[in-house]
Amino acid sequence: MREYAKRYAGRLLLRDEIELPDYQLQALIKRGYFKLKPALIKRYFTHQCQRCGNKARHLFGVISCSNCQTAHLYCRKCIQMGRVMSCSPLYYWVGPDPDWSATDKRFAWKGELTKTQSQASDRVCHAIANGVNELLIHAVCGSGKTEIVFAGVAQVLNMNKRVCLATPRADVVRELLPRFQSAFPTTSIVGLYGGSGANQKTAQLTLSTTHQLLRYDNAFDLMIIDEMDAFPYHADPSLPYATKKAIKPGATTLYLTATPRQDMINQSKTPTVFVPERYHQFPLPVPKSVLLLKCPDVTWPKVFWKWYEQRPIKRQVLVFIATINRTQCLLPLIQSRYPQARIEAVHAKDPERITKVDLFRAKQLDVLLTTTILERGVTFPAIDVVVLDAGHPVFDQAALVQIAGRAGRSKVDPTGEVLFFHDGQTIAIREAIRSIKKMNKKAKIGKE
Amino acid sequence: MYCLFCHQLIEHGLSWQTILPKLDPICPNCAQLLAPIHLPTCDYCGRDDHISCLDCKRWRPSQLLCYNRSVFRYNTFLKEVIARWKFRGDYQLYALFVHSFQARFNQYFSELPKHTWLVPIPLSEKRLAHRSFNQAEALASLLPRTTVPLLKRLEGEKQSKKTRKHRLAMRNPFLYQGSQEDVDFAQPIVLIDDIYTTGTTIHHAAQRLRAAGHQKVYSFTLAR
Numbered sequence: 001m002r003e004y005a006k007r008y009a010g011r012l013l014l015r016d017e018i019e020l021p022d023y024q025l026q027a028l029i030k031r032g033y034f035k036l037k038p039a040l041i042k043r044y045f046t047h048q049c050q051r052c053g054n055k056a057r058h059l060f061g062v063i064s065c066s067n068c069q070t071a072h073l074y075c076r077k078c079i080q081m082g083r084v085m086s087c088s089p090l091y092y093w094v095g096p097d098p099d100w101s102a103t104d105k106r107f108a109w110k111g112e113l114t115k116t117q118s119q120a121s122d123r124v125c126h127a128i129a130n131g132v133n134e135l136l137i138h139a140v141c142g143s144g145k146t147e148i149v150f151a152g153v154a155q156v157l158n159m160n161k162r163v164c165l166a167t168p169r170a171d172v173v174r175e176l177l178p179r180f181q182s183a184f185p186t187t188s189i190v191g192l193y194g195g196s197g198a199n200q201k202t203a204q205l206t207l208s209t210t211h212q213l214l215r216y217d218n219a220f221d222l223m224i225i226d227e228m229d230a231f232p233y234h235a236d237p238s239l240p241y242a243t244k245k246a247i248k249p250g251a252t253t254l255y256l257t258a259t260p261r262q263d264m265i266n267q268s269k270t271p272t273v274f275v276p277e278r279y280h281q282f283p284l285p286v287p288k289s290v291l292l293l294k295c296p297d298v299t300w301p302k303v304f305w306k307w308y309e310q311r312p313i314k315r316q317v318l319v320f321i322a323t324i325n326r327t328q329c330l331l332p333l334i335q336s337r338y339p340q341a342r343i344e345a346v347h348a349k350d351p352e353r354i355t356k357v358d359l360f361r362a363k364q365l366d367v368l369l370t371t372t373i374l375e376r377g378v379t380f381p382a383i384d385v386v387v388l389d390a391g392h393p394v395f396d397q398a399a400l401v402q403i404a405g406r407a408g409r410s411k412v413d414p415t416g417e418v419l420f421f422h423d424g425q426t427i428a429i430r431e432a433i434r435s436i437k438k439m440n441k442k443a444k445i446g447k448e
Numbered sequence: 449m450y451c452l453f454c455h456q457l458i459e460h461g462l463s464w465q466t467i468l469p470k471l472d473p474i475c476p477n478c479a480q481l482l483a484p485i486h487l488p489t490c491d492y493c494g495r496d497d498h499i500s501c502l503d504c505k506r507w508r509p510s511q512l513l514c515y516n517r518s519v520f521r522y523n524t525f526l527k528e529v530i531a532r533w534k535f536r537g538d539y540q541l542y543a544l545f546v547h548s549f550q551a552r553f554n555q556y557f558s559e560l561p562k563h564t565w566l567v568p569i570p571l572s573e574k575r576l577a578h579r580s581f582n583q584a585e586a587l588a589s590l591l592p593r594t595t596v597p598l599l600k601r602l603e604g605e606k607q608s609k610k611t612r613k614h615r616l617a618m619r620n621p622f623l624y625q626g627s628q629e630d631v632d633f634a635q636p637i638v639l640i641d642d643i644y645t646t647g648t649t650i651h652h653a654a655q656r657l658r659a660a661g662h663q664k665v666y667s668f669t670l671a672r
């Protein structure tokens with residue numbers, strides 16, 4: 001029964017996901033350990049999927065179902081996680097609570113927090129201890145967000161409670177998993193993302209894409225939402241729904257972001273912690289705005305060659321380009337100009353994307369062209385960053401701040417260059433530069 | 449209206465199209481990824497890509513099938529659509545093909561009599577229970593002909609468990625289940641399925657029908 005509690009508590013599952021034969025499941029239902037609830041319920045003029053919260057009429061389909069011999073609704077919104085249909089209920093565990101206390105919860109992180117970091121870390125622990133529902137952590141890129149929440153996570157794990165860190169992107173789960181595993185070597189930890197192969201596994205500490213959270217209900221005492229401003233979290237209503245559903249009543253939710261959207265700051269009365277300083281205590285590189293007469297879309301501006309060849313320090317260069325199409329036009333041009341240099345390009349649909357990013361991180365590439373997919377989450381120690389046609393609408397303020405935040409992450413070389421090439425400064429460019437300067441100012445004041 | 453595949457809002461604008469009663473629920477971006485077969489280059493299997501048909505060389509002499517016709521090429525996009533439809537079970541996606549499926553049927557099988565029977569390729573019971581629908585039946589239900597379940601499919605063994613020899617001579621998984629009294633053997637039959645790839649499935653089914661005494665068997669699939 002202990003194992004069942006660990007496997008099923010806090011989850012909302014389809015029959016197929018329970019992986020028990022019928023007679024066993026029936027016995028558990030009879031003993032009152034599992035309960036059932038309807039998967040789709042009627043809501044005024046529409047329906048609502050109880051797993052993903054979908055209410056949009058065009059995202060329900062009608063299936064002529066051979067199991068129940070009727071035609072009825074199913075949810076098309078969350079179908080990639082298995083089909084939710086009105087003739088099959090969802091199952092949830094109401095048996096004994098899982099016991100995670102078996103092993104001692106060693107917190108093995110040996111690093112040291114800066115003064116700014118430890119102030120923020122204390123605020124987190126305080127919020128958890130006092131049952132504060134929500135806390136926004138506005139931390140600049142490279143401030144060490146993960147280390148800031150470690151102490152709070154340890155605190156909750158020690159109380160035999162469950163913790164979840166949710167992020168919109170699978171890359172981030174993959175990157176954070178080993179870091180959490182070495183900080184909490186005796187805690188059960190699972191990383192959930194599409195294609196991880198572990199999506200029916202459970203643990204006391206869960207790192208998950210927001211999508212995979214749809215299978216959870218009333219599970220976590222501490223929820224950490226990373227990059228809450230990032231697409232698709234704020235564009236897709238089912239993701240906030242999923243994170244709300246996954247927490248227990250009285251849980252604490254931490255929102256981590258480097259670029260809170262304006263409406264988030266204006267509307268919410270959420271208490272906010274600022275972390276304006278990077279972990280290495282050097283200021284953020286301020287982007288240089290380079291005005292061109294015309295920003296060519298499929299050729300390189302001459303000033304780029306000039307800059308590339310005359311830089312005093314030859315760092316690796318990450319070049320952000322607005323569209324996949326343009327990366328494909330620009331790649332051969334730069335490769336033929338610098339035949340000895342190792343140059344590649346990546347985009348969201350590139351099957352070799354992970355390999356190329358690893359190569360770049362291992363300094364096996366000199367230049368990497370990319371679309372906005374590498375704008376956040378991934379870190380490279382010491383690089384220069386260039387944005388071509390920074391006035392293009394894909395580069396909004398948050399994207400530009402995140403992109404600029406890729407530079408100067410190394411303690412040894414904390415001052416990478418950031419260049420925005422454009423043919424007319426947009427509001428996004430102006431505001432991005434202004435907000436970076438503002439954070440640097442805040443960090444300076446904090447030190448005095 | 450929203451595109452059934454990518455969920456984008458479809459802006460048709462105010463044109464003559466808006467007053468048409470029915471429009472395919474697919475956006476122009478997705479629609480251009482479908483490759484309709486207009487003029488088959490192989491009169492037997494109905495493909496149109498001018499690749500010489502090794503499979504057909506094998507099947508033609510068996511005289512089991514009059515011919516096969518298909519609506520679209522089985523390209524990367526259609527592969528993705530069919531996978532989502534069948535394996536994810538997104539039933540509603542059939543609506544993407546309604547018009548083309550009906551129109552091609554009328555074009556290719558116009559000379560067959562009105563009382564022609566449709567026989568959808570069945571699924572095994574286990575698979576049907578898991579999927580909750582049979583994609584071939586869903587396709588057959590779009591056509592204005594009577595569907596008759598003349599075949600039954602046995603539970604298949606796992607591909608990996610089969611020996612090589614076994615795999616080559618793949619056992620015919622179908623059983624005939626028509627009854628002598630209510631079957632007219634002169635009536636033409638059109639087998640319906642989602643994909644015609646090597647032709648093995650269709651010919652296995654046709655073989656059972658011909659052995660039972662049916663004289664004319666055709667097949668019609670969504671993809672080739």
Ligand SMILES: [Zn+2]
Pocket residue numbers: 049050051052053054075076077078079084
């Ligand atoms: Zn749903």
Ligand SMILES: [Zn+2]
Pocket residue numbers: 065066067068069070072085087088
């Ligand atoms: Zn049903």
Ligand SMILES: [Zn+2]
Pocket residue numbers: 451452453454455456474475476477478479
């Ligand atoms: Zn579409």
Ligand SMILES: [Zn+2]
Pocket residue numbers: 490491492493494495501504
């Ligand atoms: Zn052929």
